[in-house]
Amino acid sequence: MDMTELKDRILLAALPGVPLDGWSAHSLREGAVAAGLEPSAAERAFPGGALDAVIHFIDLADRLMAADMAAADTSVLRLHERVRLAIHLRLERWSLHREAVRRAAALLALPPNAAASVRSLYRTVDALWHTAGDRSMDINFYTKRAELAGIYASTLLVWLDDASEDSVQTWAFLDRRLNEAVRLRKARDRVRRSLQRLSTPLSRLAHKPAGLRRSVQIH
Secondary structure (H helix, E strand, O other), X not given: OOHHHHHHHHHHHHHHHHHHHOOOXXXXXXXXXXXXXXXXXXXXXXXXXXXXXXXXHHHHHHHHHHHHHHHOOOOOOOHHHHHHHHHHHHHHOOHHHHHHHHHHHXXXXXXXXXXXXXXXXXXXXXXXXXXXXXXXXXXXHHHHHHXXXXXXXHHHHHHHOOOOHHHHHHHHHHHHHHHHHHXXXXXXXXXXXXXXXXXXXXXXXXXXXXXXXXXXXXO
16 A cells, blocks of 8 residues: 555544544554554654644545545535535534544644644645635635635634534534625625726826827816
């Protein structure tokens, strides 16, 4: 097996023990044994220890979310609805391991892990947009990812503490945040179009001969 498959096997087998032992060398060694491997396989797979394992966990979640989205019928969904579905699929897959996700988030929240946390969040947000079908490469590329980073991170926090049936409170919160983002984007688009319409006659006037410009001045 290649290294990615090795990491996946150990990590998935380790998840049940994380609520008790945390993301630790012990839980990773136990995962290796549960996966039918030597305990030392955990050190080979995750030489950086718990942080390496958490980063791979996030990568695995992104890959599985992409696979779930590829299998879903999204042909009739609008872009923000596909984003919602991607977030829903990504979180619900780990509903039985919510405490492991919580401990992963707590580890990434430690100051020494801030850079790794930001990189992981960016990769997740990029994966969400990509699997939702967004291919924009203009300034919206960065704006959309910044917006979705805030939406996803806040939704994750709500989901971690959501005791409602089928996490309905989380999905209601997500719907509100996405609808707010859509309204703001539409408002920005209206302003941009208005500015473009305004700039067209002004630019034409700027290129007129000086005598003609004076003739249209308001006295």
